[in-house]
Amino acid sequence: xxxxxLIRRYFWFSKNALPAPDLGVGDDCxxxxxxxxxxxxxxxxxxxxxxxxxADGPPGLIAQRALRVNLSDxxxxxxxxxxxxxxxxxxxSDETWLRQFSEGLASDAAAFGCPLVGGDTTRGPLAVTITVxxxxxxxxxxxxxxxxxxxSVYVSGTLGDxxxxxxxxxxxxxSDFLSNRYxxxxxxxxxxxxxxxxxxxxxxxSDGLLQDLGHILTASASLCSSSLAARVAxxxxxxxxxxxxxxxxxxxREHALFGGDDYELCFTVSSKNEAALLDxxxxxxxxxxxxxxxxxxxxxxVTVIDGAGDVLTIERTGYDHFG
Ligand code: ADP
Ligand code: MG
Numbered sequence: 001x002x003x004x005x006l007i008r009r010y011f012w013f014s015k016n017a018l019p020a021p022d023l024g025v026g027d028d029c030x031x032x033x034x035x036x037x038x039x040x041x042x043x044x045x046x047x048x049x050x051x052x053x054x055a056d057g058p059p060g061l062i063a064q065r066a067l068r069v070n071l072s073d074x075x076x077x078x079x080x081x082x083x084x085x086x087x088x089x090x091x092x093s094d095e096t097w098l099r100q101f102s103e104g105l106a107s108d109a110a111a112f113g114c115p116l117v118g119g120d121t122t123r124g125p126l127a128v129t130i131t132v133x134x135x136x137x138x139x140x141x142x143x144x145x146x147x148x149x150x151x152s153v154y155v156s157g158t159l160g161d162x163x164x165x166x167x168x169x170x171x172x173x174x175s176d177f178l179s180n181r182y183x184x185x186x187x188x189x190x191x192x193x194x195x196x197x198x199x200x201x202x203x204x205x206s207d208g209l210l211q212d213l214g215h216i217l218t219a220s221a222s223l224c225s226s227s228l229a230a231r232v233a234x235x236x237x238x239x240x241x242x243x244x245x246x247x248x249x250x251x252x253r254e255h256a257l258f259g260g261d262d263y264e265l266c267f268t269v270s271s272k273n274e275a276a277l278l279d280x281x282x283x284x285x286x287x288x289x290x291x292x293x294x295x296x297x298x299x300x301x302v303t304v305i306d307g308a309g310d311v312l313t314i315e316r317t318g319y320d321h322f323g
Pocket of ligand 1: 007011024025026027028029030086087088116117118119120121
């Protein structure tokens with residue numbers, strides 16, 4: 001099977017998908033029309049075998065995870081999917097592996113309405129790079145820099161499940177729920193409309209809550225006259241019953257604060273918009289939890305307050321590839 005057959009067989013599955021690109025896989029470039037009054041939101045994430053997923057992981061799940069991690073960035077900006085590109089580096093053209101990878105990718109591309117419009121296929125160590133493109137109404141994208149003093153800090157879903165799942169991957173803990181939370185994170189596309197309407201800032205939590213909320217503080221401080229800090233209540237962190245059961249309250253909270261790979265959203269909302277946001281959530285099956293507030297402070301830091309009202313001493317913040 002040569003490179004072109006491989007692409008035709010495994011990566012030409014979005015031919016009739018919606019939203020349809022003007023031109024998809026097969027030419028030198030894909031062509032996409034951006035809806036009127038919208039901006040193009042673009043983001044890339046690379047998943048390297050042995051770093052971001054185990055080399056012997058299920059190919060379908062590797063594909064789904066790679067796409068979902070990218071979609072999470074679109075959700076964090078308030079953008080809706082237009083399509084994605086896949087740059088795949090493969091050690092060999094293993095047909096069983098490629099078939100499962102392709103099936104996983106195709107099913108999520110369809111489920112999230114994000115067609116595969118092109119990419120690149122090379123031989124090399126296993127790595128999956130996806131560039132996702134989305135549309136967001138001009139000027140309405142949610143940035144990290146929009147947090148203001150007095151905003152409430154919210155997170156979606158539950159935190160720390162993926163950090164717990166790493167213990168599953170090592171065989172120390174058995175929990176299908178936690179494993180699924182690692183392999184199949186849920187990009188919170190279902191919150192996009194409400195966040196665009198009511199949130200001031202957002203970030204997706206890929207490197208741990210403390211680190212990613214810290215990004216909101218630094219980005220927002222550069223647009224404010226004062227520095228901002230976040231006060232987070234330890235007891236308010238949303239934990240899954242499964243994380244609690246497997247690790248106990250303390251360890252589960254530690255995972256929630258420091259653990260990476262959650263791909264939940266952290267966002268801030270002014271008190272003026274809070275009721276409207278919660279109202280809009282109404283009967284949707286989306287969990288959001290208020291975990292803290294943005295305050296004025298000379299030091300742009302996230303402080304965590306325990307049940308007794310004491311500030312926890314934090315020694316590390318989150319995952320850093322070069323740290
Ligand atoms: P070029 O040599 O012009 O860069 P390629 O031979 O790399 O083009 O790719 C041929 C076509 O197949 C292009 O449309 C490209 O976008 C698409 N393609 C290549 N690899 C992938 C892939 N892994 N997934 C989806 N489309 C791909
Ligand atoms: Mg070309």
